[in-house]
Amino acid sequence: MTKLTGKVAIITGANSGIGLATAKLFAREGAKVVITGRREEALKEAASEIDGEVLAITADAGKIDDIKRVISTTVSKFGSIDILFPNAGIAPFFPVEQTSEALFDEVIGTNLKGPFFLVKEAIPFLNDNGVVIFNTTIAHTKGFPHTGAYVASKAGLRSLVRILTSELKEKGIRAVAVSPGPIDTPIFSKLGKSEEEVEQMGAAFAAQVPLGRFGSADEIARAVVFLASSEASFVNGAEIVVDGGLSQV
Ligand SMILES: NC(=O)c1ccc[n+]([C@@H]2O[C@H](COP(=O)([O-])OP(=O)(O)OC[C@H]3O[C@@H](n4cnc5c(N)ncnc54)[C@H](OP(=O)(O)O)[C@@H]3O)[C@@H](O)[C@H]2O)c1
Numbered sequence: 001m002t003k004l005t006g007k008v009a010i011i012t013g014a015n016s017g018i019g020l021a022t023a024k025l026f027a028r029e030g031a032k033v034v035i036t037g038r039r040e041e042a043l044k045e046a047a048s049e050i051d052g053e054v055l056a057i058t059a060d061a062g063k064i065d066d067i068k069r070v071i072s073t074t075v076s077k078f079g080s081i082d083i084l085f086p087n088a089g090i091a092p093f094f095p096v097e098q099t100s101e102a103l104f105d106e107v108i109g110t111n112l113k114g115p116f117f118l119v120k121e122a123i124p125f126l127n128d129n130g131v132v133i134f135n136t137t138i139a140h141t142k143g144f145p146h147t148g149a150y151v152a153s154k155a156g157l158r159s160l161v162r163i164l165t166s167e168l169k170e171k172g173i174r175a176v177a178v179s180p181g182p183i184d185t186p187i188f189s190k191l192g193k194s195e196e197e198v199e200q201m202g203a204a205f206a207a208q209v210p211l212g213r214f215g216s217a218d219e220i221a222r223a224v225v226f227l228a229s230s231e232a233s234f235v236n237g238a239e240i241v242v243d244g245g246l247s248q249v
Helices: 017-028 040-049 064-078 101-125 148-167 186-190 195-208 217-228
Strands: 008-011 032-037 054-058 081-085 126-135 174-180 239-242
Touching (some): 017 217, 040 054, 064 081, 126 148, 217 239
Parallel strands (some): 008 032, 081 126, 126 174
């Protein structure tokens, strides 16, 4: 399989879930993969599971100095960048009434400010015909309660996709997003809820999905490979929904 042969790809938040599944597929398709995350041990383990050329950088996706270091380290090793997948994200679900300023800042900082500045720092090193792929969510098109700060961050990314299609067009760089429905990853154990609450929430989500289940990280990774490859050469400015039909009912 050679859909991404020789391409240099940065994937943030790739020691777990969708990021790790995507890193594995990217490498299998021939890409050189740069992965980031905050938990160093998990990142080392993830790197060892990726079959191909991989560079692991411990970095906080919301911190500008770390973002600059991710780009400079990548460019020092690989020269330039073809695929940018700012995937790192957090999803603490709380009603607006219970959302503190600190929590709001953390969610926006990680999910929106981080990707924004990662793209900014990467632009000078993005190759012609490169691609920026954001990871949004179908939740920003719905009114699911308790998702306020989270969907605000992801709706921001959806808008940014459109802006980048205009601003990066001279170099033929595409900007797109993958918009997952509920996907079975460790993110749900990090919501700040009890195990019972998480299970109830998961069952409620799964019941609403026409296909009757959560998606897998691999099902999202396959869509991201498509968006990153030349097979998606005329897909631009769009958000590809991968949600088992949830957003349509
Ligand atoms: N799972 C779903 O149902 C779903 C649905 C729609 C969209 N998404 C999006 O998919 C993306 C990946 O989530 P996932 O479901 O795969 O969850 P996950 O398994 O929890 O993965 C999240 C990744 O982001 C990293 N991360 C979080 N905060 C970070 C920070 N400040 N700096 C660097 N890395 C950070 C985590 O690494 P560390 O813990 O080491 O920092 C981890 O590698 C997120 O943007 C999420 O919003 C998920």
